[in-house]
Amino acid sequence: MIVAEKFGKVTQIKMGRDYEGRVLYWVAAYLVDSLLIDTGCSYTAEELLEFLEDKPVKQAFITHYHEDHIGGCALLQEKLNLKIWSNPKSLPLIGNPPPFYPYQELVWGHPAAAEIEALSGNELTTDLYTFKAVNTPGHSSDHTVLIEPDQGWCFTGDLFVAEKVKVLRADENSKEIMESLQKILCFKTNPDLDLTLFTALGKVVPRGRKAITSFLYYLGNIQKEAERLQSEESLNTEETVIKLFGGESTLTSLTDNHLSCKNLLESLLKNKPAQA
Numbered sequence: 648m649i650v651a652e653k654f655g656k657v658t659q660i661k662m663g664r665d666y667e668g669r670v671l672y673w674v675a676a677y678l679v680d681s682l683l684i685d686t687g688c689s690y691t692a693e694e695l696l697e698f699l700e701d702k703p704v705k706q707a708f709i710t711h712y713h714e715d716h717i718g719g720c721a722l723l724q725e726k727l728n729l730k731i732w733s734n735p736k737s738l739p740l741i742g743n744p745p746p747f748y749p750y751q752e753l754v755w756g757h758p759a760a761a762e763i764e765a766l767s768g769n770e771l772t773t774d775l776y777t778f779k780a781v782n783t784p785g786h787s788s789d790h791t792v793l794i795e796p797d798q799g800w801c802f803t804g805d806l807f808v809a810e811k812v813k814v815l816r817a818d819e820n821s822k823e824i825m826e827s828l829q830k831i832l833c834f835k836t837n838p839d840l841d842l843t844l845f846t847a848l849g850k851v852v853p854r855g856r857k858a859i860t861s862f863l864y865y866l867g868n869i870q871k872e873a874e875r876l877q878s879e880e881s882l883n884t885e886e887t888v889i890k891l892f893g894g895e896s897t898l899t900s901l902t903d904n905h906l907s908c909k910n911l912l913e914s915l916l917k918n919k920p921a922q923a
């Protein structure tokens with residue numbers, strides 16, 4: 648299933664596999680001028696192609712190697728002759744991804760191989776806009792956001808999806824996530840505009856700086872409170888998860904523990920910031 652919505656000059660294309668009458672999980676790509684940012688999963692590649700056939704799209708950029716972002720690449724390249732770019736770090740990961748969990752096979756499927764080129768330098772231009780590619784590891788080591796400084800747009804991929812998250816993937820690094828969010832906050836953009844965040848889960852956030860600051864504050868608080876609960880009240884990890892999150896997420900059993908509150912907690916405790 649595919650649903651498109653305009654946000655000013657930016658078109659959001661939300662996609663998800665229709666499974667027994669409902670979408671299991673939405674993921675958003677964005678079309679700006681002639682640039683497509685991310686391409687959804689393999690199950691929605693045909694629908695994305697159909698949507699783009701009468702649009703002026705010439706190139707695509709992939710925020711990171713995950714299968715729900717690169718699934719449309721091969722078909723779009725074949726049928727629309729798109730040039731597809733990524734961070735150089737994405738190429739080996741796309742070529743040799745870690746084994747899939749069963750939920751990933753069910754929800755997103757395996758992307759067909761496409762010829763993706765490493766972006767040299769950190770700039771991507773269209774006729775109307777100039778985007779800066781900013782390496783923002785944490786969600787994945789190759790993760791890259793695109794910022795259009797004059798317009799105050801930030802395409803956050805999966806780095807920022809909400810001001811509060813309860814679960815993390817087993818391979819995510821919370822310290823790097825926090826550093827990458829700080830990097831976005833420090834990035835110089837049009838001083839007359841706030842930063843608008845276009846997230847890969849489909850949320851568009853007009854007051855982006857406040858939202859990122861609030862997310863950082865939330866993560867810092869969880870970190871401090873978890874430390875306190877474990878040192879002062881001697882709670883173990885499971886007990887801390889119950890105290891902080893009201894118990895483990897329902898996603899945890901559905902994803903064979905790939906996504907969990909425990910992952911978030913352990914990553915925060917393992918990657919404590921340096922003491923001031």
Ligand SMILES: [Zn+2]
Nearest residue numbers: 711713786805
């Ligand atoms: Zn991802």
